[in-house]
Amino acid sequence: MSDAPRVLAIVPARGGSKGLPGKNIRPLLGKPLIGWSLDAARASRYITDVAVSSDDPEILSVAQGLGAHMSLTRPPELARDESSSMDVVLQVLDVLPAYDWVVLLQPTSPLRTGADIDAALERCWTTGAPACVSVSPAAESPWWMFGIDVSGRLASFLPPAQRPTRRQDLPELYSLNGAVYAARVDWLRQSRSFLAEETVAVVMPTARAVDIDTLEDFQQAEYLLNQRGTVLPP
Structure with a gap:
């Protein structure tokens, strides 16, 4: 359709990971980690184009080899430890301004699918909302979380008088899983965040919500993908 919104997917892949060195191009079941996000973007029914942003020439080279033709070299000031993903997104949108919607796909979420993006x-x-983020059921409830004071005694994080006594009575809570962030471009330029009062959520199952930061996370993703019966092309 000629009036269909133009949607840009951005895959940010900074080099120099400390938790798991080289993780963005580390082979996951024979495919570089970043390739799983590129494949999910291509499987989406709505994404028009995909752009990879990186400060690492090797990551950009791998991404290009996987078919990412829009590979952008990230400015050095956006490749520091303190640089935010939002600054990267807005910089890419400045370079590639002809889109109505943007979707941020972190390469550390390899189990996210095209259907999750859609x-x-x-x-x-x-709903008419300007932004949506993916969430999953929270693994732990803050109602049963505590701090420890200077004398070693437990200090309830939330009001103890309101704490349910049975697990089945706990309120249903969700946490951001980092897999999908979507927003209307003009709104995002003003808000400078995917999270605002207008933001809605889409729930993803925990089995697709792995966010890789450590070797243990990576191994969990390998296990879950094997359980899913993933078949790689020859």
């Missing part, structure tokens, strides 16, 4: 965009379009 669900986030559809949630925006059906």
Whole structure:
């Protein structure tokens, strides 16, 4: 359709990971980690183009070999430890301004699918919301979390009088899983965040919500992908 929104997917892949060196191009079941996000973007029914942003020439070379033709060298000031993903997104949108919507796909979420991306965009379009983020059921409830004071005694994080006594009575809570961030471009330029009062959520199952930061996370992703019966092309 000629009036269909133009949607840009951005895959940010900075070099120099400390938790798991080289993780963005580390082979996961025979495919560089970044390739799983590129494949998910290509599987989306709505994404128009995909751009990879990186400060690392090797990552850009690998991404290009995987078919990422829009590979952008990230400015040095956006490749520091303190640089934010939002600054990277806005810089890419300055370079590539002809899009109505943007989707941020972190390469550390390899189990996210094209259907997950589409669900986030559809949630925006059906509700009229300017942004949507993916969440998963929270693994632990803050109602049963505590701090420890200077004398070693437990200090309840939330009001103890309101704490449910049974697990089945706990309120249903969700946490950001980092897999999909979608927003209307003009709104994002003003808000400078995917998270605002207008933001809606799309729920992803925990089995697709792995966010890789450590070797243990990587191994968990390998296990879950094997359990899913992933078949790589020859």
